[in-house]
Amino acid sequence: MGSWIRCKCNQLVHKNLFCSTGISLVVTEEFLDVERPEESAQDLVSEIILTSERMLKCSNCGRIILLKESKDEFELRFFSPDSE
Ligand SMILES: [Zn+2]
Numbered sequence: 001m002g003s004w005i006r007c008k009c010n011q012l013v014h015k016n017l018f019c020s021t022g023i024s025l026v027v028t029e030e031f032l033d034v035e036r037p038e039e040s041a042q043d044l045v046s047e048i049i050l051t052s053e054r055m056l057k058c059s060n061c062g063r064i065i066l067l068k069e070s071k072d073e074f075e076l077r078f079f080s081p082d083s084e
Contacts, residue, residue, distance in 0.1 A: 005067065008078050011060035015067055017049060024055040026066065 003019075004012045014021040027048055036044060056065040061080070068075040 005056070005065065005076060007058040007061060007063055007065065009058060009061040009063070011058050013056050013058050013065060015054065015056060015069075017054070022057065025049065025052040026055050027052050 003014055003016045005015050007013050015023070017023055017025075025048055031048070031051065039047070054067045054069070056067060057063070058065060063081070064079040066077045066079070
């Protein structure tokens with residue numbers, strides 16, 4: 001699967017950053033509370049990218065998909081929008 005995950009509606013959703021896929025990063029309060037006086041803005045962004053969950057949106061069904069991925073962890077959670 002590589003760069004893609006499959007939504008529950010069967011749509012393929014791109015999960016890689018920097019491919020103009022509209023992915024958001026979920027930064028926790030816990031992360032923001034840590035003081036990093038020596039860290040540059042660029043390093044902070046890199047740390048956020050490495051440690052944060054990614055928030056994807058399925059273009060087909062509108063589900064929000066939270067993705068937690070590291071070298072020894074892979075977790076997907078799906079959230080459906082309320083139907084009108
Ligand atoms: Zn979907």
